[in-house]
Amino acid sequence: MFLSADIIDIEAPYLLLNISDAKSLGVGDGDRVVVTNRKTKQSISVPVTVSKTFVKEGTALLTAGANSDVNISSGNEIEIQPAKRPASLDFIRKK
Numbered sequence: 001m002f003l004s005a006d007i008i009d010i011e012a013p014y015l016l017l018n019i020s021d022a023k024s025l026g027v028g029d030g031d032r033v034v035v036t037n038r039k040t041k042q043s044i045s046v047p048v049t050v051s052k053t054f055v056k057e058g059t060a061l062l063t064a065g066a067n068s069d070v071n072i073s074s075g076n077e078i079e080i081q082p083a084k085r086p087a088s089l090d091f092i093r094k095k
Contacts, residue, residue, distance in 0.1 A: 001025055002038075003060040005078045013046045013066035015080070018055045022048060025082055032083035035062065037070045044069040045083045 001024060008016075015035055017025075027033055029050045036043040046066045055061050060078060062070075072078055 001080050002077050003058060003080060005072050005076050006059055006061050006074050007067050007072065008061050008063055010063040011065040012063060013044070013069075014049050014063045015046045015066065016049045016051060016055050016061035016063075017080075018057045018059070019050050019052050020057050021055075021060070022050045025080060027082050034081050034083050035060075035066065035070060035072075036079040036081075037072050038077055038079055040071065042070045 001021070003021065015033060017027075022028060025033065027048050029048065031048050032045050033048055034043050034045050044066055060080060062072060062078070
């Protein structure tokens with residue numbers, strides 16, 4: 001999914017999404033997603049926080065802490081994909 005990015009001045013690495021965009025991606029609050037800069041192909045895996053009113057539909061708010069790794073400018077389009085679950089979690093669950 002491609003969304004317009006806005007950067008907010010928070011140092012913790014998070015991505016804030018509108019609830020309808022999160023449902024379209026199949027992610028919920030606390031799930032991880034991979035955010036990719038379309039120009040440089042740099043990416044980072046970050047947890048998602050979902051909001052009904054704080055974030056407009058079609059926009060993703062990326063914190064400054066997460067943006068330091070991907071160097072996205074406000075207004076640029078970013079690619080967001082659900083992150084795959086680590087194999088270690090399946091192993092722990094099986095145990």
